[in-house]
Amino acid sequence: MISRKAFDAYSRASRALVDSATSRVERSLRLWIGMHPDATAAEARQYSIELIDGMAQAYSGSASTLAARFYDEQAAASGMELEDAVTEISYDAQWSSEKMHWAAGLYGKGNAEGFVNAAAGVMANSVRRSLNDTIMVNAKRDKEAGVRFARVPTGHETCAFCFMLATRGAVYHTRANAGEMGQYHLHCDCKIVPGFGGDHKFDELVEGWRPKEALARLSEIERETGCKVNGKNWKANETVTESMLLRDEGWLYYGKTPKIEYADDSVRVKKSQNRTEREQHALECRTAEKLNRLGFKTVFQNDEIINDAGKVVGLPDLANGIEIKTVYAATSENSISRHISRACHKRGVSAIVIDVSENPNLTDGKARGFVESSLRRHGKSSAYLLKHDGALELIKVSK
Structure with a gap:
């Protein structure tokens, strides 16, 4: 089991990397906009794509290195002798370009700040994907040694679909599981974590996060809203997410009853x-x-x-x-x-x-x-x- 201290340290380091990347994108874009007050939406889009392309590789590389080190540390702590973790840079230039094409519409309508925020979100997503994909790639490599992976929410940007995936616990790397577990919405900050040795499906891979108990709480919210969370009915997912947002995080994630x-x-x-x-x-x-x-x-x-x-x-x-x-x-x-x-x-x-x-x-x-x-x-x-x-x-x- 990964200690809460180790997981929180990894989450803080991940967040600091994301914050650094997004801050640089925001500063650079605001400076460019200030220097080009008459720029067209097309020009703003092109500059933003070039900016993100140039920075994403470096930050995604740092993210994958951080994740690989975390994987190695947890493997060693569990007593398993595995090959050194490999890094996986998951920057998708096509996806980034498509998102900024949409965001340029905000700029064209005079919403420069919305444009900047969208660019920061694209950058953050690229960094986070490299973190999570690095863990998944290594877990797949080491599956014969009994390594599994699980999704763990951090409590900052968790939607109902994220939470549902996290309640599945430690799963093997079937094509279907890996595909769904690797889906992330913009601003998603869920973490993929490895499980070593004798870990089973609903084991507590991260101290305090108990998937089976979390599943019971999600099932209660589904019952009261009349909506079932899945990967297709996003209207139902939104209804459950809205109910989740009214909950106390201590209850939602760890089952602690709140007080007035x-x-x-x-x-x-x-x-x-x-x-x-x-x-x-x-x-x-x-x-x-x-x-x-x-x-x-x-x-x-x-x-x-x-x-x-x-x-x-x-x-x-x-x-x-x-x-x-x-x-x-x-x-x-x-x-x-x-x-x-x-x-x-x-x-x-x-x-x-x-x-x-x-x-x-x-x-x-x-x-x-x-x-x-x-x-x-x-x-x-x-x-x-x-x-x-x-x-x-x-x-x-x-x-």
Whole structure:
């Protein structure tokens, strides 16, 4: 097993290399744009391609060297005697050119910063691919010695598809497995890591990352969203990713149950300044505790601010955009509709949670119907229903 200390050190070194490469691309492009204010999109595209081509080989070479050294160190730590790891530079000039052809469209529309960011993303992807492909190439070479590989998320840019692949654990290098495990989206920072000797499919190759337990958490999110993650249905993957982003990283990656937090002390004080606030917040906290058990991050923020025009603007209850609606006594659709209407008038709401878990007047089925009709009435596409058994269900409707 790779120690958490060793994995984190490798991740930091990898990130530093990526940051160095992207910073150089960004600085060079911004300097060129400043010196060529009248440049066409075609000229900007050509310069960016030449710039990335020139830098990617060197940085990808450094990345593959770093990965090969990591592979050798972990092989030695496991007691296996293998040949020195080879390097694999995975820069794809054609892919890079295609991405920058698209990005040049941003430049042509006056979005120079978007163009620069896209170029940095292409550069970062090239460096990361060389890291991961080097591990995979060596694992394939040493498969007869029992070497496997696994994908491990780092918690920075992990989508649902990445996470699903990571839950597969240590796999052999079949053509299908290697093909899927080698797929990465732009900004993907998952790591491919080697497993030596007696490692089996769901073994803990990296300390703290337990694929089988992570698979159970992913399965729970799939159940509540009604979406199955795979390599073809990207709309379903996006829905699961959105739900993942509402979760606490400690729960999602390591199964640690989060706790209620506050953005700052002023929020805590405001929530207890009078009887009405205290009673309302007590209900919110009961719902938040249920969400904690399901892995949701619950950081209460100030849900009202004053804008530049001096008007009060409503914000969601939680810092991740969740608006909590605790419905413990309502009996009618109108009550549900009012809650959703109020949420619609708040700025920055990413999800609405309707909690009927302690409501004796509404069955889950009746509450589901009320939520569906209320969403249609107010032009919203989805809301979560927290049911009587403590489970969550994402209710989706067509606008």
